[in-house]
Amino acid sequence: MFGDMMGMMNKIKETQQKVEETKERLKTVSIEEKSSDGLLSVTITATREIKNINVADELLEDKEQLEDYLVLTLNKAIAKASDINEKELAAVAKDGMPDIPGMDMLK
Incomplete structure (x- = not known):
């Protein structure tokens, strides 16, 4: 039993390290999002x-329009980034979960 506990603790420690490595790698993953007409990209x-x-020069002439473009485009980019981030971290965490009886609902 003690050996099983040590094995689980080591697996959890390895998973924590992999999660940290994944977080660092995600800092280098770039996502580009453009407005539907291509006048703004982030x-x-x-x-x-x-x-x-x-920002295209023509957007600089209308402050309200530029603000709207920024909000929409940034929100789309953030949603994509969040999705990638969550999927990557969940995959690492799932792979690193020790086999604990009754916890197979997490897989």
Whole structure:
């Protein structure tokens, strides 16, 4: 029983390390999102850090329109980044879960 407990603890520790490595890797994953007409594009990481925003000159003439474009495009990019982030971290966590009787509902 004690050996099983040590094995589970080691597996959990390995999983924690893999989660941290995945978080670091996700900082380097770039997602580019464009407005439907291509006048605005944003680049963010899978950790939801904004890296770049490109705005067409014609959007600079209308502050309200630019604000709307920014909100819509950034929200789409953040949703994609969140989805990638959650899927990657969930996959690492699921692979690293020790086999605990009665906990197979998590798999």
